[in-house]
Every structure is written in C-alpha cells, then in structure tokens.
Amino acid sequence: NHEDIAEAIQQSGLDREQLWVTSKVRVQSCNSPEDVVKAVDSSLQQLDIGYLDLMLLHGGDGWGISPDRDEALWRGLIAAQKAGKVRSIGVSNHNREEVERLIAKTKVVPAVNQLEFHPWVPSETRDLVRWCQEKGIVV
Numbered sequence: 001n002h003e004d005i006a007e008a009i010q011q012s013g014l015d016r017e018q019l020w021v022t023s024k025v026r027v028q029s030c031n032s033p034e035d036v037v038k039a040v041d042s043s044l045q046q047l048d049i050g051y052l053d054l055m056l057l058h059g060g061d062g063w064g065i066s067p068d069r070d071e072a073l074w075r076g077l078i079a080a081q082k083a084g085k086v087r088s089i090g091v092s093n094h095n096r097e098e099v100e101r102l103i104a105k106t107k108v109v110p111a112v113n114q115l116e117f118h119p120w121v122p123s124e125t126r127d128l129v130r131w132c133q134e135k136g137i138v139v
Contacts, residue, residue, distance in 0.1 A: 002023070002043060002046035002047050003046055005021070005047055006046060006047045006048040006049075009021075009047070009048070009049065010048070016049060016050070019053075020053045020054070021047065021049060021052055021053050021054075022052065022053060022054040022055070022056065023043045023047070023052055023054075023055055023056070024055070024056045024057075024058035024092060025039045025040070025055060025056065025057050025058060025073065025076075025077070026039070026058060027057055027058055027059050027060075027063055027065050027069075027070075027073055028059075028063065028064070028065075030073055030076070031069065031072070032072055032073075032076070033072055033073070033075045033076035033079055034076065035073075035076065036057075036073050036075075036076025036077055036079075036080065037076050037079055037080050037083075037085075039076075040052065040055055040076075040077075040080040040085050040086060041085070043055070044085060051084060051085055051086065051087060052085065052086045052087065053086075053087050053088060054086070054087070054088045054089070054090060054111065054112060055077055055080065055086040055088075055089055055090075056089075056090045056091060056092040056112065056114055057070070057073050057074060057077060057090075057091045057092065057094075058092045058093065059092065059093050059094075060091065060093065060094045060095070060098040061095070061097075061098055062093060062095075063093065067098075067101055070098060070101070070102065071101070071102060071105050071106070074089075074091075074102045074105075074106060074108070075106060077089040078106060078108050088111040088112065089108075089110065089111060090110040090111045090112030090113060090114065090137075090138075091110045091112070091113050091114070092113070092114040092115075093114070093115065093116075094110075094113055095128060096127075096128050096131050099113060099132070099135075099137070109135060109136065109137065110137055111137070111138060112137065112138045112139070113128075113132050113137050113138075113139055114139075115128065115129070115139055117129065117139065
C-alpha cells in the first residue's frame with residue numbers, strides 16, 4: 001500500500017516535515033543486512049520520500065526468524081539509520097528476550113516495540129510493556 005500512501009502524501013499538500021511515516025520490513029523476505037537496506041530503499045522509492053521516520057522489523061522468533069537472522073536484520077536497520085534513510089528504528093512483535101539479545105549484540109536500543117495491546121492481553125504482555133517503558137522503548 002506504499003503507492004496509495006505516496007499518493008495521499010502528494011495530495012495532502014503538507015510539507016514532509018509535518019508528516020510521520022512508518023513502515024515495516026517483511027522479515028520473511030530478508031536474510032541479510034543488505035536485504036534490509038534494499039527493503040528500506042524500496043519503501044522510500046514506493047513512498048516517493050527521502051526518509052522514513054520509523055522503520056520496524058516485523059517479527060522475530062515467533063515468525064520463524066532465528067536469533068542470528070534477527071540480529072543480522074537489525075544490523076541492516078542500523079545501517080539504514082546511519083545512512084540517513086531512517087530516523088528511528090524499532091521492532092514489532094518481539095519479546096523481552098529477543099529485544100535484550102538485539103541490544104546486547106549491537107548496543108542499539110529499539111525506539112519502539114509495536115505490540116498487540118488491549119484489555120485482554122496476557123500478563124506476560126503487560127510485563128513486557130512495563131519492561132519496555134523502563135528501558136525507554138515506546139510501545
């Protein structure tokens with residue numbers, strides 16, 4: 001749906017700085033840091049913008065992504081951020097162990113952990129939200 005969003009951005013008449021644009025890396029289709037940078041580039045091209053405000057890795061262990069692969073993909077987002085393509089980087093659907101592992105391996109704390117959250121989530125999710133907030137990770 002990037003093309004639809006690009007059209008909406010153009011039609012809005014707003015300056016880019018007035019908008020917050022977030023996208024996700026489809027982790028199933030990426031195997032290396034270079035794949036993630038290419039995915040970011042593709043998103044930027046489809047959206048017809050110069051940078052993303054936030055890019056997320058969409059899924060970890062629960063999506064069949066091994067710890068080594070998750071780290072490699074995270075390193076790709078770090079590279080995209082260092083290149084100025086992405087202002088903030090984060091994860092989606094990562095548990096505490098996965099986030100702790102990424103931080104330990106790269107020393108880079110995700111800005112965001114996007115999670116399903118509603119009144120009926122299990123206590124483990126509530127605990128994860130509290131832990132993320134303690135670490136300065138937006139949920």
